Amino acid sequence: LHFLNLYRLILSSLFLILSATAHKLSGLGETNPLLFQAVSGAYLLFSVVTSFIIRWRLFGFQAQVHFQVLVDILAITLLMHASGGVTSGVGTLLIVAIAAGSLLMAGRMAGFFAAIAALAVLGQQLYAHLLGNNASYVQAGVLGAAFFATALLARVLAIRVQTSEALAARHAADLANMAQLNETIIQRMQSGVLVIDKNNRIHLM
Numbered sequence: 001l002h003f004l005n006l007y008r009l010i011l012s013s014l015f016l017i018l019s020a021t022a023h024k025l026s027g028l029g030e031t032n033p034l035l036f037q038a039v040s041g042a043y044l045l046f047s048v049v050t051s052f053i054i055r056w057r058l059f060g061f062q063a064q065v066h067f068q069v070l071v072d073i074l075a076i077t078l079l080m081h082a083s084g085g086v087t088s089g090v091g092t093l094l095i096v097a098i099a100a101g102s103l104l105m106a107g108r109m110a111g112f113f114a115a116i117a118a119l120a121v122l123g124q125q126l127y128a129h130l131l132g133n134n135a136s137y138v139q140a141g142v143l144g145a146a147f148f149a150t151a152l153l154a155r156v157l158a159i160r161v162q163t164s165e166a167l168a169a170r171h172a173a174d175l176a177n178m179a180q181l182n183e184t185i186i187q188r189m190q191s192g193v194l195v196i197d198k199n200n201r202i203h204l205m
Helices: 002-020 033-056 061-082 090-104 110-129 137-187
Strands: 203-205
Touching: 002 033, 002 061, 002 090, 002 137, 033 061, 033 090, 061 090, 061 110, 110 137
Parallel strands: none
Antiparallel strands: none
């Protein structure tokens, strides 16, 4: 969660710097520069506040993941709208948010995050169409399909991670039991073991 917020902090900072300068990169904020700059600033502020929330653990882990990923979806959708819609390529950043959220929630919320992101993109395209702007529903559909594919892959990866963690936990428990058994055996021995070096200094007793 900390690394996800670090990525969010860097991303929002770059967007804010680009929006504050006269240089435009690949049409970022071309449609609505004021909205792009305002959302970038708010996104950066949210990242800073979230860093303290994560460090101080003010809320539960699941609540933080839910809220932060939903804010990511909202912010990136607004940035995409300010940059000209799905054709700007900004919407692909939602894939990172969906993948991260799905992994952090161990895959249980993968479909939920993907559905929210897909609805947000389609809603943005519909709103742009109503405003008379160009709206590419085909690209929006392809991007939505990419969201669900990412969520599915993240869920499979999360299941494998859970399996590996459970196996490692079982091995750790077996090693702890073996160590306890060895300690019990040594305590009940009638004789002892003394390890010394050539200068008769005790290293193990």
